[in-house]
Amino acid sequence: MNSVVVFVVFSWFGVVGRSSAVEVREKESGAKRSSQCPRITSKEKRAISKIECHKSIHKRVVHREESLHPINMFPTASLILILTLVHLLDAATPGAEFSYSGENGPDHWPGVCNSGQYQSPIDIPKHGHEKAHMEPFVFENYDYTAKGVRLENKPNTVKLEFLANEHEVESTGQVHDLDHSMHVSQGGLDHKFQLAQIHFHWGNTDNEGSEHLLNQVAYPMEMHVVHFNTKYGGHLLDALAEGRGANDTLAVLGFFFKLTNKDNEKLKPIVDGLQFIHEFSSETELKVFPVSDILSEDLSRFYRYTGSLTTPGCNEVVIWTIFEEPIEISERQLRQFRDVSQLHQRMQNNFRPVRPLHKRTVLYVDTSASSMASMSFPLTLISVALALLIAKK
Ligand SMILES: *[C@@H]1O[C@H](CO)[C@@H](O)[C@H](O)[C@H]1NC(C)=O
Numbered sequence: 001m002n003s004v005v006v007f008v009v010f011s012w013f014g015v016v017g018r019s020s021a022v023e024v025r026e027k028e029s030g031a032k033r034s035s036q037c038p039r040i041t042s043k044e045k046r047a048i049s050k051i052e053c054h055k056s057i058h059k060r061v062v063h064r065e066e067s068l069h070p071i072n073m074f075p076t077a078s079l080i081l082i083l084t085l086v087h088l089l090d091a092a093t094p095g096a097e098f099s100y101s102g103e104n105g106p107d108h109w110p111g112v113c114n115s116g117q118y119q120s121p122i123d124i125p126k127h128g129h130e131k132a133h134m135e136p137f138v139f140e141n142y143d144y145t146a147k148g149v150r151l152e153n154k155p156n157t158v159k160l161e162f163l164a165n166e167h168e169v170e171s172t173g174q175v176h177d178l179d180h181s182m183h184v185s186q187g188g189l190d191h192k193f194q195l196a197q198i199h200f201h202w203g204n205t206d207n208e209g210s211e212h213l214l215n216q217v218a219y220p221m222e223m224h225v226v227h228f229n230t231k232y233g234g235h236l237l238d239a240l241a242e243g244r245g246a247n248d249t250l251a252v253l254g255f256f257f258k259l260t261n262k263d264n265e266k267l268k269p270i271v272d273g274l275q276f277i278h279e280f281s282s283e284t285e286l287k288v289f290p291v292s293d294i295l296s297e298d299l300s301r302f303y304r305y306t307g308s309l310t311t312p313g314c315n316e317v318v319i320w321t322i323f324e325e326p327i328e329i330s331e332r333q334l335r336q337f338r339d340v341s342q343l344h345q346r347m348q349n350n351f352r353p354v355r356p357l358h359k360r361t362v363l364y365v366d367t368s369a370s371s372m373a374s375m376s377f378p379l380t381l382i383s384v385a386l387a388l389l390i391a392k393k
């Protein structure tokens with residue numbers, strides 16, 4: 001997808017707000033501009049011409065969408081949603097126009113980022129969460145070594161993508177058939193969720209960096225393993241389109257990192273690759289490694305809640321899982337992340353501050369067998385009592 005158009009529609013939505021499809025159609029005929037927005041060097045001029053240009057492109061895109069789906073009742077809304085999601089998940093080109101401080105900082109992120117009641121990240125409360133038992137997660141093909149792994153310097157993060165075979169869609173690296181794709185199920189998930197990408201958030205000091213907090217305490221880094229619901233499609237974009245904002249469109253597995261003295265050898269493929277992507281917008285191919293290697297060893301205890309993407313448009317489409325056991329990382333390894341550059345500065349403190357929980361509950365889930373045994377203790381008692389009764393007769 002053309003990242004310019006994606007960005008343009010996204011920003012237009014942020015600046016102008018929502019407008020009705022009818023209004024858009026009326027104005028359509030008057031707007032006959034080229035599909036490329038002009039390059040203008042002066043800042044203010046650029047801002048103005050961008051908005052103008054966005055409007056015209058937006059109109060054309062909406063118009064096309066309408067003619068393709070005449071029955072669709074919410075073409076504008078769904079198209080904007082899709083393009084917005086594309087924008088943030090693929091964090092377009094030099095121009096991801098959000099940042100973590102200043103005038104594009106989190107306080108100024110548009111729309112639902114500000115008004116939403118299901119925003120992420122959150123401070124996971126130590127008390128006041130409900131305990132729950134679920135079946136353990138089933139990770140399929142995570143020990144499978146993909147054909148290729150690409151590490152990319154994206155605006156505001158570094159991202160891992162997995163290339164499994166030559167038939168794949170460029171840039172998403174997703175396999176069509178579930179037999180060969182990395183996907184996760186159980187763990188309280190109702191469907192199979194396929195891996196789309198992995199990215200990281202970190203700080204420039206050791207006492208901040210994670211997006212989620214645990215009882216108000218931050219970890220120095222957090223990893224997001226992003227999956228889409230295969231119930232909605234075979235690719236990330238299909239799922240986002242078909243999901244239409246459903247709260248189970250994505251399942252993101254979040255992992256905290258804690259500092260240790262010695263290097264975590266399992267992170268070596270990633271950390272070694274970072275030196276080749278210090279420069280903004282660069283990428284490198286990594287030696288393949290099983291993704292299961294870089295997850296926490298104990299995946300049986302985690303927090304579960306419903307939330308959002310943590311970058312604009314902050315869409316509330318995510319089933320969040322935050323694992324209790326952190327992954328280990330050394331100071332030296334963490335420094336490799338902190339040395340990655342953005343356009344004008346180091347890529348650091350790329351985490352969003354926590355958002356209010358509002359009316360949500362956070363579940364504390366234990367999928368281990370011992371927790372199962374304790375849950376079924378009353379059942380054991382009843383069967384013993386029954387056995388005794390029968391024995392008496
Ligand atoms: C998710 O959405 C469904 C359908 O709209 C709704 O029934 C459910 O309560 C939502 N779940 C949460 C945790 O908000």
Ligand SMILES: [Zn+2]
Pocket residue numbers: 199200201224310
């Ligand atoms: Zn993230």
